[in-house]
Amino acid sequence: MRDEQGGPVLSVRDLRVAFRTPRGLARVVNGLSYDVEPGRTLAIVGESGSGKSVGALALLGLLPGDVARISGSAVFDGYELIGRDEEEMRAVRGAGVGMVFQDPATSLNPVLTVGRQLVEALRAHASMPKDVARARAEELLAEVGIPDPRSRLEAYPHQLSGGMRQRVMIAIALAGQPRVLIADEATTALDVTVQAQILDLLMRLQKEHSTGVIWITHDLGVVAGIADHVLVMYAGRCVEEGSVDALFERPVHPYTRGLLGATPVVDDPRPARERDLLVTMPGLPPDPVELPEGCAFYPRCPVRADVRCRTEEPPLASVAGDPGHRAATFYTPEGV
Template sequence: MNPILTVTDLRVSFATEDGVVHAVDGVSFEVHPGEVVAVVGESGSGKSVTAQTLIGLTRAPNARISGSVIFDGRELTGLSDSELRTIRGEHIAMIFQDPMTSLNPVYRVGDQIAEMIRAHRDVSRSEALSHAVDLLRSVGIPNPERRVRDYPHEFSGGMRQRVMIAMALALEPEVLIADEPTTALDVTIQAQILRLLDTLNRDRNLSVVLITHDLGVVAELADRVVVMYAGQIVEDAPLEELFYNPQHPYTWGLLGSIARLDEDRPDRLPQIGGSPPSLLSPPTGCRFAPRCKFAFDKCTQPPTLEARVTDAGHLDRCWLTPAEKVANR
């Protein structure tokens, strides 16, 4: 099956007063129809910049973007802003982290959904509002005929996120980018949003790019996981492979920081020492080496992202041999 979205050697940098920030540096991955790909990593790893660049939201006078983003056989990086607007929403939609910054507080929720529909479809306002009601119902908002007339502040955080999902699905896109969709929600509401995304993925064969730092969310929803660190992908593997056979020391640290129900509760969860490098002047070799207790001489050279284990679908960016990884993990 051919991928619906192919990202190849994507690089994004921003000129600042302090120098050039290399936010995304050579990122490549694929998303297949109906697949959920989770992009994980610490804050500042380049996850959100990667996601926003896919639909042209990082274009700015101080930005420099190179590489390739191909959606359904069409190159997106060379499109004009007006051409990209025909892609956004209709083919690739995005849910942002905080719905209150995405929803206009002075317009009714139904009017905001209807406005987006009418921007892409030749329908009347009443038809668009009727569709908005159906969309709110499809994402589990009770009494949508009444709630469509409410303002964003009249919804809870979880309900506002459902509104954003409804808006993203209004034009039936093939790809949904979800940037930290459960951040700031309590655990029970998080679970509801994840179940909703899982249902939409299965029922609509919707491809999802899930941006998150929460490996619990990843385990719940993803088919494949892309681990980013300091603007680069350090590991790319199917979900079970990543959890049961991780190959990069950074991934080991992320997994080790999760409390387990099948083990005694530790006094303190393990943590990765040190801090991520500055993206103004990242290390010339392995970017994780300054924080890695397994670093050795060769780590001063930049490792490539490649298959170093038997499974060709499992890529990592580490100079340790497979045997050394098994011994040290």
């Protein structure tokens, strides 16, 4: 699904983020490009430190300007986000692009009631009287599945369960009726049952409002159930991307294959003894201050070529038979 102009609502091209550190420049995001379409979900996956969250924060101007260097392009609804000042970005946050963070306990203000925080979010994006904003806040709590929303407006965050707090965060993110919603590890801190409820809620709201979603996670099990398109990051770079079916059925990059091999499968038909032997990847991601010359995955790669992979960075190229499926590797497994 595309917008009225026939294009994505958000287009990111060659996004780069680096931080000045005492040891030198830490290159955290290195040439990231993707599109987000209305009503569809892009999942960005990778290990901690791969640049997933930093890339999202850069879009919203939430990185410290005194140490972060940001370049590239991020066009939201025809409006360039990169390089805008704080006042201009405030008009985009919430009203254009909303964000749900991982831990609502640290994102919500503990000394303000849920109602006050929701009302402030609503009035920040639209001129409305307090009583109108409060009525809308009650509607939003009901929309995200919080029972007895009127009384919950008077509650403080610590009086709610983790799942309820996350629903409040979603309500706040939706207050400005954003066209794009970024969910950064939004269910990681929740137990499995509550996680499923939050995922169902977000998918329902996405369908109702035709919202484009960027789902940032390391949990491939979640990705399989909610994503349309998947982008795999390693050392700040996209190493593979494609439809969710392509990534799970025909993974190409050794890193993607390693992530999938380390993910438990509930309905795995193999005997329990074999099923429990998950694949592990030795080593750690590279230091962003000292990225290697060739492929960043080279030190951990089980199929590396000593000379080419160590000295050349593989381009992100289409996989044979599927132009929408691309991988940055010199190695193509059999049967792909």
